[in-house]
Amino acid sequence: MSDDLDALLRGRDPHASDFKDLGVTQLAESMNLTRSALDGKWCRACDGIWFGLPFEVECPVCGSRRDVRRRP
Numbered sequence: 001m002s003d004d005l006d007a008l009l010r011g012r013d014p015h016a017s018d019f020k021d022l023g024v025t026q027l028a029e030s031m032n033l034t035r036s037a038l039d040g041k042w043c044r045a046c047d048g049i050w051f052g053l054p055f056e057v058e059c060p061v062c063g064s065r066r067d068v069r070r071r072p
């Protein structure tokens with residue numbers, strides 16, 4: 001089992017260090033996309049990172065469209 005797959009099965013993004021995982025957007029989920037295929041975006045209101053398609057800007061947890069930035 002590769003490290004990436006192992007990390008994926010544990011629900012963690014293998015490319016990120018410790019962070020609060022806010023999950024993925026409904027759209028991404030409906031397309032069966034995993035975190036590694038999505039952009040990680042920071043939500044200041046939730047103090048965590050959520051994952052979505054490049055054009056998505058709305059936090060799936062709080063709905064905030066503010067302070068959304070792509071993870072460096």
Ligand SMILES: [Zn+2]
Binds near residue numbers: 043044045059062
């Ligand atoms: Zn949020």
